[in-house]
Amino acid sequence: MPLPSAPLSPRVLHISQPVDGGVAQVVAELARAQAAAGLDVHVACPDEGLLPRALRGAGGGVHHHSWPASRSPGTGLRAEARALGRVIDAVRPTLVHAHSAKAGLAARLVLRGRVPTVFQPHAWSFEAVGGATALLARRWERHAARWAARIVCVSEAERDTGRRAGVEGTFTVVPNGVDVDRFRPGAPHEARERLLPAPFVRAPLVVCVGRLCRQKGQDVLLRAWPSVTERVPGARLVLVGDGPDATRLRAAADPSVVFAGAAPDAADWYRAADVVVLPSRWEGMALAPLEAMACARPVVVTDVDGARESLPGDGRAHALVPPEDPAALARALAALLRDQALRDALGRRGRRHVLDHHDARHAAAAIGVVYRELLGAAPTNAANAAKAAEYRECTTP
Known part of the structure; x- marks a missing residue:
């Protein structure tokens, strides 16, 4: 050559x-x-x-x-x-x-x-x-x-x-x-009205953005989800993305789960969420939690490569769970859904952290x-x- x-x-x-x-x-x-x-x-x-x-x-x-x-x-x-x-x-x-x-x-x-x-x-x-x-x-x-x-x-x-x-x-x-100008805080209610059916607009809302595949662990999230809805009645889950596991995941989901498909821009989905979750089995450093934090949203992620480094040190106790552990995932999501003051504080810390480091x-x-x-x-x-x-x-x- x-x-x-x-x-x-x-x-x-x-x-x-x-x-x-x-x-x-x-x-x-x-x-x-x-x-x-x-x-x-x-x-x-x-x-x-x-x-x-x-x-x-x-x-x-x-x-x-x-x-x-x-x-x-x-x-x-x-x-x-x-x-x-x-x-x-x-x-x-x-x-x-x-x-x-x-x-x-x-x-x-x-x-x-x-x-x-x-x-x-x-x-x-x-x-x-x-x-x-x-x-x-x-x-x-x-x-x-x-x-x-x-x-x-x-x-x-x-x-x-x-x-x-x-x-x-x-x-x-x-x-x-991440692009901190594109991924920035916004009005959650307005984002929900644009994206969600009416029954979901005021519901406690968890959003997962990622390719529907084994790596991203949505199957673990669906196993955890019934325990979340037991603790937080009326909670809703939105999976944003598409991929090879879409059919299998849809078959495993209950009516409180919405499959939104692939989104050209996920920023409004982050703004709409009370909590953003990514239960990956492996990563280098996932983008979705960084994007969510840039939008001032709290996150729950699995403790795989890059997760600890992507989080502010004072938020790790609330954000990290072991991979492939539906029970721990459910506890973390429910705890955040029931504590708005904590969610707001973690969102502010996350935004500052991304501006400084990501x-x-x-x-x-x-x-x-x-x-x-x-x-x-x-x-x-x-x-x-x-x-x-x-x-x-x-x-x-």
Whole structure:
């Protein structure tokens, strides 16, 4: 594969599969921020989903390249890798940033370190599977780490999980961030009137935002929910999202549960909630609790990677429960639903915490530092021609 000639500002190629959910949102926001900062930004991903829609709405500042790829590895991997190779040859990136397991697999197989490569797992692949498949995934991550110039983890816990699994490399922790202007406090009653049927507008309301899949643990939440409604009569639960477990979850739900489907913007759902819950089985650092706290809503989350780091220290006692523990989840939700003063206090603390520690602009700036460390200080406008030769030298392996 030919090496890229260095442009006067870095040409970054983000590669992503999935194209929905938190990973897609992180990639879209990062790409937009980098384009606004003067980088030449390209994104390779499938044509359908939240991510390509967000890129089409970015006003031309980010270049989208079609990369047909399924979410999971399979028999089509070889063809997907060839297709990605063609995108890389066309873009000629200075740096490649691969997001999540599938993109990290394909990108590192194609490049094998020939272009500086950042791999961001967004939760490790071996946590999503079990048995022999998990063993193979761990072996792959150990082997492929040599082809990543930097591994970016969204929490210290995610980094430590990788190291315990034997993944060796140069790690940088960049906590997830959210758009604190888009996710901001609002009037709960007005949000409910826009979103909910009349019987739900005044009911005690719990909202869960996330892909309907095993990772996010909505099945555990549905097992906990009858105990919540026993303690808090009239309580309602809304599941916002879609995914492979939708049919099974609907069959397990009682009439007090509403399935709202996927939402292009979940901000109003957070504002409508009395409590936001995410009972995940694994994460790197989930976005939904950060978004909810940015909207000044209290959260209940499972104590998986990134959860403790995403919460203000004085709110953890009320927010954290063990994973896969319906009884503990029910107790935490009921306690918050019955205590408005505590909910309001936790919401205020959460908003301050996100403003201080999880603003998306801070995350984009931290990723920029990683790029500069890998590439050297690159000029950001064409007039600075004196720096161009030095930059080319920095980017030539």
